[in-house]
Amino acid sequence: MYFIRKMRSQFNSWALLSVIFSTLILLPALLIMVQLFAESNENWEHIKEFMLKNYIVNSVTLVGFTGLFTVLIGVSAAWLVSAYKVPMHRFFKWGLILPLAIPPYIGAYTYHGILNYTGVIQTSLRNQFGIKVDQKFFDIMNIPGAVFIFTMFLYPYVYIITKSFLENQSSSLIENARLLGKGSFMTFIQVVLPVSRAAIVGGVSLVILEVFNDYGVVKYFGIQTFSTAIFQAWFGMGDIYSAIKLAGTLMFIVVLILILEKVIRGRKQYSYSTSKVRPLQPKELKGWKKFAVLSFFISLFALAFGIPFIQLIHWVYMTYDVILNTAFVDLIWNSVFVASIGSVLIIIVALIIANFSRLSKGWMGKLFSKITVLGYSIPGAVIAIGVLTLFLSLDEKVFTLYEWLGLEPTLVLSLSISMLIFAYVVRFLAVGFNSIESGFDKVGTVFTEASRTLGMSVTKTFFKVDIKMIKGAIAGGFILVFVDILKELPLTLILQPFNFYTLATKTFQYASDERIHEASVSSMVIICISALSIFFLHRVLEKEPK
Amino acid sequence: MFVQIKDLAFHYKNSRNPLFENLSLNFNQGEVSVILGESGSGKSTLLRLIAGLEVPSRGSILIDQAVMNDTFRFVQPEKRGVGLVFQDYALFPHMTVEKNIKFGLTKMNRKQKQARMEELLAIVGMEDYASRYPYELSGGQQQRVALARAMAPNPSLIMFDEPFSNLDSKLQLQIRDELQEILKRTGITSIFVTHDEEDARAIGDRIILMNNGKIQDEGRPEMVLKRNKEQLSLAYV
Numbered sequence: 001m002y003f004i005r006k007m008r009s010q011f012n013s014w015a016l017l018s019v020i021f022s023t024l025i026l027l028p029a030l031l032i033m034v035q036l037f038a039e040s041n042e043n044w045e046h047i048k049e050f051m052l053k054n055y056i057v058n059s060v061t062l063v064g065f066t067g068l069f070t071v072l073i074g075v076s077a078a079w080l081v082s083a084y085k086v087p088m089h090r091f092f093k094w095g096l097i098l099p100l101a102i103p104p105y106i107g108a109y110t111y112h113g114i115l116n117y118t119g120v121i122q123t124s125l126r127n128q129f130g131i132k133v134d135q136k137f138f139d140i141m142n143i144p145g146a147v148f149i150f151t152m153f154l155y156p157y158v159y160i161i162t163k164s165f166l167e168n169q170s171s172s173l174i175e176n177a178r179l180l181g182k183g184s185f186m187t188f189i190q191v192v193l194p195v196s197r198a199a200i201v202g203g204v205s206l207v208i209l210e211v212f213n214d215y216g217v218v219k220y221f222g223i224q225t226f227s228t229a230i231f232q233a234w235f236g237m238g239d240i241y242s243a244i245k246l247a248g249t250l251m252f253i254v255v256l257i258l259i260l261e262k263v264i265r266g267r268k269q270y271s272y273s274t275s276k277v278r279p280l281q282p283k284e285l286k287g288w289k290k291f292a293v294l295s296f297f298i299s300l301f302a303l304a305f306g307i308p309f310i311q312l313i314h315w316v317y318m319t320y321d322v323i324l325n326t327a328f329v330d331l332i333w334n335s336v337f338v339a340s341i342g343s344v345l346i347i348i349v350a351l352i353i354a355n356f357s358r359l360s361k362g363w364m365g366k367l368f369s370k371i372t373v374l375g376y377s378i379p380g381a382v383i384a385i386g387v388l389t390l391f392l393s394l395d396e397k398v399f400t401l402y403e404w405l406g407l408e409p410t411l412v413l414s415l416s417i418s419m420l421i422f423a424y425v426v427r428f429l430a431v432g433f434n435s436i437e438s439g440f441d442k443v444g445t446v447f448t449e450a451s452r453t454l455g456m457s458v459t460k461t462f463f464k465v466d467i468k469m470i471k472g473a474i475a476g477g478f479i480l481v482f483v484d485i486l487k488e489l490p491l492t493l494i495l496q497p498f499n500f501y502t503l504a505t506k507t508f509q510y511a512s513d514e515r516i517h518e519a520s521v522s523s524m525v526i527i528c529i530s531a532l533s534i535f536f537l538h539r540v541l542e543k544e545p546k
Numbered sequence: 547m548f549v550q551i552k553d554l555a556f557h558y559k560n561s562r563n564p565l566f567e568n569l570s571l572n573f574n575q576g577e578v579s580v581i582l583g584e585s586g587s588g589k590s591t592l593l594r595l596i597a598g599l600e601v602p603s604r605g606s607i608l609i610d611q612a613v614m615n616d617t618f619r620f621v622q623p624e625k626r627g628v629g630l631v632f633q634d635y636a637l638f639p640h641m642t643v644e645k646n647i648k649f650g651l652t653k654m655n656r657k658q659k660q661a662r663m664e665e666l667l668a669i670v671g672m673e674d675y676a677s678r679y680p681y682e683l684s685g686g687q688q689q690r691v692a693l694a695r696a697m698a699p700n701p702s703l704i705m706f707d708e709p710f711s712n713l714d715s716k717l718q719l720q721i722r723d724e725l726q727e728i729l730k731r732t733g734i735t736s737i738f739v740t741h742d743e744e745d746a747r748a749i750g751d752r753i754i755l756m757n758n759g760k761i762q763d764e765g766r767p768e769m770v771l772k773r774n775k776e777q778l779s780l781a782y783v
Binding site for chain 2: 454455457465
């Protein structure tokens with residue numbers, strides 16, 4: 001009886017829409033899971049026997065070393081920025097986040113362009129100084145090179161989360177350690193590292209997911225990993241079956257890692273409860289220490305942003321008159337078009353599910369919010385294969401329908417842009433959802449309740465009250481999703497309709513054709529839009545108290 | 547009897563022990579009832595159950611002879627015609643005082659809305675503040691606007707959840723007197739929730755003393771406070 005009454009009090013169009021959307025989001029992953037246990041074919045047997053081990057070893061090596069180095073760099077940068085004051089402190093505080101604006105695949109080809117035989121370093125050495133160098137010292141197209149690229153452009157994930165934890169949560173602990181006579185280094189080792197464990201694990205797991213997701217860097221560097229294998233199975237052999245098996249295996253590994261993350265993080269969340277949040281006061285540094293910290297910041301910023309950025313500007317200057325034409329306008333239009341539609345859809349779906357889940361307070365709401373976050377953990381190539389399978393099977397149905405109606409049968413759905421946009425929604429829903437959910441968390445439910453007791457239904461309340469109170473979170477979520485779609489590579493490469501390119505896929509195509517100078521203009525557009533959004537989110541949404 | 551609660555049971559999701567078991571209670575028409583109790587005694591939850599913001603696991607609630615919920619029925623909060631003044635007022639920060647008060651007036655035309663809004667602002671003595679935003683008001687002024695907003699749709703019952711707890715003590719007395727005056731003048735049935743004995747004595751026609759989800763005593767203020775003097779003084783030492 002209680003159940004019926006509870007259902008009655010909560011079952012409405014919000015619940016229904018949440019059920020529908022969550023099912024749609026879950027479907028591609030489920031399809032892959034099911035197919036993973038289907039019978040194997042010859043291709044798959046071959047892959048399993050001769051190549052799978054190599055994929056696993058390479059992927060795990062990349063993930064392991066990148067994880068290690070991003071923690072080392074990200075955590076020490078976060079600690080130094082939060083605890084000490086050096087010249088240009090405010091600039092470095094957010095400047096060290098900027099490398100996130102450069103997608104690793106753009107970083108990869110830019111660094112290759114700087115370091116190769118015709119690059120700026122070697123030509124300068126040859127022409128100005130007459131020095132010829134051994135190529136092996138300048139070759140980064142290998143696993144250590146890929147680890148360098150990933151580390152440089154992904155460490156900000158660890159940096160951001162650890163920094164905000166240290167700044168907001170740990171001041172009393174750190175000040176106590178200082179008062180108890182611990183030096184800076186011992187404070188760092190004995191207090192900072194252990195208390196920020198949860199934050200560090202949170203950051204590094206984002207890095208790991210990004211490395212698994214990557215296709216651009218490893219493909220360009222010629223390293224065999226799961227992503228490249230999925231591409232080869234689908235595009236090289238036309239074998240969706242093996243692609244699914246590979247995708248399923250990769251998904252399995254990712255799930256293992258997520259479980260591991262939960263275990264390591266334990267019951268600790270990113271924050272622990274102290275009612276008073278007092279920001280950590282940075283200490284002024286003097287003498288050689290100041291010099292050392294400053295040089296660390298400068299070199300990190302230069303390597304991860306400054307140098308590749310300046311190189312790209314130079315290439316843009318060399319090629320803009322050839323590149324900037326109507327085709328380029330089309331390219332920008334395509335990118336903005338898919339990113340806008342994708343972001344709007346994601347925000348709508350996220351609003352519906354988040355609103356239902358916060359008002360229902362029950363297990364169903366929790367389940368839905370878990371499902372929406374799922375997509376972000378699954379590498380783009382895997383989602384692409386799942387979505388492809390879904391749309392191909394839908395098309396078969398439509399195909400029969402067309403035949404039956406006596407129309408010209410075509411592959412309607414799987415060649416359309418709707419497939420690509422659907423995949424974006426699955427992949428990036430979590431980004432929009434998290435932003436909106438935290439907006440709702442901040443506001444609480446009291447305004448909603450006030451509105452209900454004043455005679456407004458859930459839906460009317462949503463439009464008149466709820467949505468207006470989380471405007472900032474909606475804008476923030478939209479920007480984050482928009483930029484993520486704009487940069488997205490692997491999923492777009494697999495699902496883009498024939499002759500349809502985005503800025504990201506065109507950049508990658510140029511780079512793959514060894515036309516790295518031509519790739520610079522579209523790269524620059526991506527980087528500038530990403531950097532602007534980072535600046536906006538950092539300065540506007542997390543406005544520092546002066 | 548205006549509000550009838552019968553055999554009500556309720557438990558919070560994350561708690562094993564039920565907060566209410568077989569709670570039965572009535573409120574009379576036109577009366578100011580005060581539910582007095584320590585924090586955690588369940589008094590605010592009872593208001594939320596009457597308002598329809600929580601779902602009981604058993605029992606029934608009737609308001610003015612109409613079933614709000616029983617075994618099969620559950621009337622949504624917006625259909626109950628009950629006003630609730632929240633502890634922290636919950637004025638919509640993106641709306642002016644005027645918009646806040648007009649918010650619940652859905653069935654009126656523009657002119658009627660304006661008239662009703664002005665009428666209520668006059669009742670709470672805030673005529674000059676219609677175009678202000680909530681953050682431009684003091685605590686006491688926000689409190690008055692919250693009262694005006696809850697009364698605007700002409701609810702058959704109005705409830706107050708710790709309405710004075712965010713005010714300083716001098717203001718508390720003043721607002722309490724004003725409120726009592728307004729309630730008497732409008733003759734609206736009202737339920738107060740408070741932990742403050744003095745508030746209960748000053749404002750209530752009747753006190754319901756609540757302890758651990760159970761009704762320990764009820765009756766006229768002096769009687770209830772006298773009978774439970776010892777326990778009340780212990781609780782607030």
